[in-house]
Amino acid sequence: ETGVTQTPRHLVMGMTNKKSLKCEQHLGHNAMYWYKQSAKKPLELMFVYSLEERVENNSVPSRFSPECPNSSHLFLHLHTLQPEDSALYLCASSQWDSKNYGYTFGSGTRLTVV
Amino acid sequence: DQQVKQNSPSLSVQEGRISILNCDYTNSMFDYFLWYKKYPAEGPTFLISISSIKDKNEDGRFTVFLNKSAKHLSLHIVPSQPGDSAVYFCAHNSGNTPLVFGKGTRLSVIA
Numbered sequence: 009e010t011g012v013t014q015t016p017r018h019l020v021m022g023m024t025n026k027k028s029l030k031c032e033q034h035l036g037h038n039a040m041y042w043y044k045q046s047a048k049k050p051l052e053l054m055f056v057y058s059l060e061e062r063v064e065n066n067s068v069p070s071r072f073s074p075e076c077p078n079s080s081h082l083f084l085h086l087h088t089l090q091p092e093d094s095a096l097y098l099c100a101s102s103q104w105d106s107k108n109y110g111y112t113f114g115s116g117t118r119l120t121v122v
Numbered sequence: 123d124q125q126v127k128q129n130s131p132s133l134s135v136q137e138g139r140i141s142i143l144n145c146d147y148t149n150s151m152f153d154y155f156l157w158y159k160k161y162p163a164e165g166p167t168f169l170i171s172i173s174s175i176k177d178k179n180e181d182g183r184f185t186v187f188l189n190k191s192a193k194h195l196s197l198h199i200v201p202s203q204p205g206d207s208a209v210y211f212c213a214h215n216s217g218n219t220p221l222v223f224g225k226g227t228r229l230s231v232i233a
Contacts, residue, residue: 050226
């Protein structure tokens with residue numbers, strides 16, 4: 009399998025549930041990212057991992073918890089979410105020092121919080 | 123305050139005509155601007171980029187123009203095809219900072 013793979017593609021969860029989103033990249037990249045896409049908003053950066061260390065956390069609520077066990081895998085653990093957290097969550101990877109080609113994105117997880 | 127602004131949420135163009143997608147930015151310190159294309163139920167895919175030292179980059183039907191004095195970027199698609207219908211995002215990076223994206227413009231190419 010090539011590229012960036014995200015699972016699940018769709019997720020419906022209640023506000024008291026705990027779930028995790030998974031991302032896997034097969035490109036040999038050394039940086040991975042979580043972005044959130046809400047309607048009529050720019051893609052919002054949530055977390056950045058470079059060489060498996062978190063380098064940025066954009067004031068994301070603690071109900072979102074990232075984990076990067078190795079350079080190929082990235083998780084986003086979710087607990088006690090709110091309905092306004094419903095969005096498309098996109099994972100991306102890149103070579104940290106490669107600026108001109110940007111990122112490779114996964115297809116995203118469409119999350120609905122009920 | 124948005125660093126990258128795409129002020130047109132949507133654009134409709136006839137097949138075969140030119141599509142022009144615009145992007146304004148506030149931060150003059152950047153290395154590259156990039157355009158991404160996104161189909162429904164898929165992640166964004168890289169389309170074309172331009173270095174801060176250039177004012178034009180061309181790749182087939184896609185050309186990106188950079189006007190640094192106006193802090194303005196545009197993507198030209200010619201001729202437009204129905205398969206070009208998608209949401210287009212502009213983004214920029216600077217140093218080792220992550221990509222900053224605009225809100226996107228939805229392009230509809232009408233056959």
